[in-house]
Amino acid sequence: MASFLSPSIPLLFFFILFSSSFTPSATVVPTAKTFIFRVDGGSKPSIFPTHFHWYSSEFAEGPRILHVYDTVFHGFSAMVTPDEAQVLRNHPAVLAVFEDRRRELHTTRSPQFLGLRNQKGLWSESDYGSDVIIGVFDTGIWPERRSFSDLNLGPVPKRWRGVCQSGIRFAPKNCNRKIVGARFFAKGQQAAVIGGINETVEFMSPRDADGHGTHTASTAAGRHSFKASLSGYASGVAKGVAPKARIAAYKVCWKESGCLDSDILAAFDAAVSDGVDVISISIGGGDGISSPYYLDPIAIGSYAAASRGIFISSSAGNDGPNGMSVTNLEPWVTTVGAGTIDRNFPADVILGDGRRLSGVSLYSGEPLNGKMFPVVYPGKTGMLSASLCMENSLEPRHVKGKIVICDRGSSPRVAKGLVVKKAGGVGMILANGISNGEGLVGDAHLIPACAVGSREGDKIKAYALKHPNPVATIDFRGTVIGIKPAPVVASFSGRGPNGLNPEILKPDLIAPGVNILAAWTEAVGPTGLNSDPRKTEFNILSGTSMACPHVSGAAALLKSAHPDWSPAAVRSAMMTTASLVDNTNRTLADESTGKSSTPYDFGSGHLNLGRALDPGLVYDITNDDYITFLCSIGYGPRTIQVITRTPVRCPKRKPSPENLNYPSITALFPVSRKGWLTKTLVRTVTNVGQAEAVYRATVESPRGVTVTVRPSRLAFSQAVKKRSYLVTVTVNTRNMVVGESGAVFGSVTWSDGGKHAVRSPVVVTQIDPLR
Template identity: 75%
Template sequence: MALLFFFPIFFFLISSQAITPPPDPTVKTYILRVDSSSKPSVFPTHYHWYTSEFTDSTKILHVYDTVFKGFSASLTPPQADLIKQHPSVLTVFEDRKRNLHTTRSPQFVGLRNQRGLWSESDYGSDVIIGVFDTGIWPERRSFSDLNLAPVPKRWKGVCQTGVKFTARNCNRKIIGARYFSKGHEAAGGIGFGGGVINDTVEFKSARDADGHGTHTASTAAGRYVYKASMAGYASGIAKGVAPKARLAVYKVCWKNSGCFDSDILAAFDAAVNDGVDVISISIGGGDGISSPYYIDPIAIGAYGAVSRGVFVSSSAGNDGPNGMSVTNLAPWITTVGAGTIDRNFPAEVMLGDGRKLAGVSLYSGPAISGKKYPLVYPGKSGVLSTSLCMDNALDPELVRGKIVICDRGSSPRVAKGLVVKKAGGVGMILSNGVSNGEGLVGDAHLIPACSVGSDEGDAIKAYAAANGSSNRATATITFGGTVLGIKPAPVVASFSGRGPNGMNPEILKPDLIAPGVNILAAWTDAVGPTGLDSDGRKVEFNILSGTSMSCPHVSGAAALLKSAHPDWSPAAIKSALMTTASTVNKQLGPMTDESTGNATTPYDFGAGHLNLDLAMDPGLVYDLTNEDYVSFLCSIGYGAKTIQVITRTPASCPVRRKPVPENLNYPSIAAMFSTGKKAVLRKTLFRRVRNVGDVNSVYNVKVEAPKGVTVSVKPAKLVFSDKVRELSYYVTVKIDGPDVVMGDSGALFGSLLWVDGKHVVRSPLVVTQLDPL
């Protein structure tokens, strides 16, 4: 009996100290993972328990009970430390801000009207895509519900009303909308009042004041819209990847304020409970650095979703072309990098000496009609803010009436043009640095402007330096509109997050790439195409680039596959997308890197580029269960309590025979070896495949081994029948000797293919050596 009374007394002491503010006035938002099974029966709900035992109701922001068990609260560090000591609290971590990872593409990835995956899936009808982003501008034609069937009966979500968003803004296309702002507000985010805050439009509702969410939602599931364009650019029929899929909007990001983990986790909780089939989240750390899974709410929330059958796709980040820049690394997430499509928006800089240098632009205002203007590079002063054309950095006496060369970096590309305009410049040439190389994206600049690669930028600067003292340096800019049939395509976008996986190199990331450069999709009326508050232009569509744009392509693709194969798990859908992805461009040459023009590797494109011609019928799939993921977490050294933070249930890891992370039944294969005197140069890995093609099929293995590596597979033949739908195989990878030289990336690359005469089931094979710790 004494034991029964001990815990309530202990809880009361914790609660009393938590409610009384300690001397430290600093208040932060914390996310607390609680062992829900230890809730005393005296409390009717977990909320009552949390408010009675841990903190008062005024401090609690969100209560999580679907993908995560626990709550988020505004606490001082000492209060958080005290609660952390409670035996029912598994972990406490601080809320963090995340960033957004900021047409023709459906045809480019292999979708065709009235046949193939579009036809077989009825264009994704009745599949529900949850979009975690900045909200939606519901009046766009892309979100029409014309001729759509009634809302699926299994849907349990709501259309949450708020500032300038009513129940009428939802329909049979936008079937649900919610917004999450408590974490944002607790962190000192902007307040809300009448929709306008500090001259910045924002709405405390699911209405999109930024444009990013509207763009990603219509990329995934926009309806057919005829005569679409962005100020005349990319004109044609706009459509999403899954035009009949339903949209559920979860606004977790706020204009100029980012996205907070506590709100993102609340959105995961709501979306899974609402009944979404796919979650699209173009959000990440923004610095190319990922957190361990047990303190990463995107990884935790995604696990809770995937474990309940919801496919989760996320952006790989925009910190390429640097190595190890890929983010969102959890193996249950489908991580998407970006590639180009065969469409471009050329512009050209003509120098006073007659040279012409190619670039890109989406400028749509009055042209400068070929007239040459004086050219100036303010960066010759050596002041970084001046070379970058930062706010108030340009001297009007220097730039007035001239075309100004600005270096890319530190501020939005379009914002630099505004700085030039305010200083009296007539045009801008935006030059890449070495880190961006030759990778270019178009922008809807406010003044005549052209983006050029690093080499072209250096040539223009050299010309300006050689002729600037005599005022003979001049230039003009011409604009070429929209050009189709660009070759080669796709190429890996220079900004796309790259491998290796900095958390667990045994899992290849990104998983694949999809169109993410110059993508036309719907836009908000709250801001112009540049996204700048001073841009008063109104456009129905905008053209953006980023892995934010590639992610919803895969979300839409997953919706199509889910519609065509409703019994497939998220892992099976991911496998189909990966094993059918293309590793060559449309000209059948090797895929190249936009930043350098060199050949790329699986560290750049994962399994390859999205290819929906083949994904509906992949032949074989690599499936995964919750037990497989738990075994993986055991293999990377996570203990039972840490695993419970992620999976919600206690786990028991084997003591004698520790699992190997490379044995996770992933569609890609990575063999990790250590260097040194005791280095082992041979490793055997395990995989299993399920036949989803013709019942009686025979697959033979084909190995494209990396140079200096011997690869053998047993068995070399897989025979499937009505009674044998799933088979296993072993891959033995042997480095031929200690002197084998790894490539520039520290790895060697090959492929393992299973072929039956109809299907080619391809897995990238990565072999690398790491120095022992």
């Protein structure tokens, strides 16, 4: 048998050493935390029938082990003290140890906006995604919604091996031919949260007490629901991107305590074993810091899933418009930013001097009917908490009977309105700060309220502070369709460059993520506040959380139409056919500034499913390619094994990470070197279109950069389906002007004379090689 013991350490002494680091009778240690242990599965002594027997005998007592991972990951999570974790870190069979980390959720007209049409194109070719199974990692699901009807759906695919897990208000009958499986993962939460999960506001089951999971699941794969709306807003037929795809709900996030890595990793383990085809995960780091892949359970779990042919879609995060704010950076995952659609919910602030300033709102209660009210800005007192309308910060004598101006930030937008209401205010104007710019999202406020951009907010504040008798009212204008320009890059959407490996452009693309109508839980009102008594079947939300399931549904359609495509091929089809212009035929704008955006904002562009069905050429990537990439960024074989499960060998000559066969192209040059510099990169394309085809390259060189492609002509036939080409980038670093973004941008496009245009963005930048 394979042994992890040092020959100089007797077996009995080894057991005593590691067993003595735990209290035999204790299952709860006051200073304990949850740690995840990556173990070399092949090191298990044969005397143990299972890995659990090994872990519980040698590493931690059985009651302290939370999850055992054996599908995407060999190892376990357990409650141990930091000192005990350090002891285990030195165990010869332990490859890596990392502390459990808390993640955050990145929180229907959009299918048409993506180019989907009934009875033709991708919907028709894929049979609306029938029989593709989407695993949704989120807050669970509210199964009784019309969006999850299984009317006229065929049998559950025979390859499905999952379960419908019972729990509070959830039974096997809650699954059907649409919701084919449901699980919940709570062991990490119960161990980490003092007092455990709050069962007065949460269900210990797959049932959704938050709403986020129901919303994302129905966005990806909701059935057609007629006469859908949120209190009259966005009325019409609600439907997901892949209406016939099946849903498997994996509840890993909890209403009050978020999402823990240990539970997320357990969900990956289950989903891969269950047989999902797509994983949609609108979850990311809540601290703004991206961990190396070998210390990131989402990266590890998603690698194992992708290596088995499962497409993973993840959200880019909501920390834009700051640069380097994009999350979920691993190259085997498709990272999705958010854009607007051509529908909006305008509300105007009318000042006493006659000015009308535009904003947005989803308020559906009693309107103000043009009545003017005094308007006040609590920020004039100099108290930050008052300007932000934080809990207990407003003096009723100052705001009673008035419309209150609140600054955005530090607390939920809808919660600020509740603070104003408690203090006696009659309405609220929510003003963006400079960091939010002009980006606006609608909220179903409990009082008459609307959000305005930074410029409008400054004008309203100046009026309220300087006018001797400032008054205002709010005019709610309902739903408006046909907004121009659209899409624009949402202000909050996570932006590049990639903070871990700038050689890989992230985000990959953007999709609708602003004011998206989808199904909602019965457990809470549309604001999500416990004090909101309203119930609604649908809700309108914004965030990269909403953009991610659009791409998950799109992947279901493409996998249904092309079952032989790899996850990388599916992503490539979306990226190389993405749109770069809005509905006014101008370059996609940045909502935060109104200026043109760049690939650091939108990646390859905006998802366009009218073209992705037939991309012509795709950039495919194998597991070996990913391993070569990990070698190229300096990971050693043991570190890579943490991610891949199996031992690997790196090439003797270190490869270049820029040569990963990604659909986008990035050339990095060191800031320390001056003068003329040249770099040559390689890419390989696979023909998935007409067998006999000839493609020619068109190059748009970035400003001040020369880009050439060799060969400039690629011919394909029945016998030749793959072709490689070289991209040579030449810069004069003394004259290179990169501007605010720190990079310059161009493109390489392969065209076959009319039907196909396969476009890759080109990013050229300088970096510190000691980053």
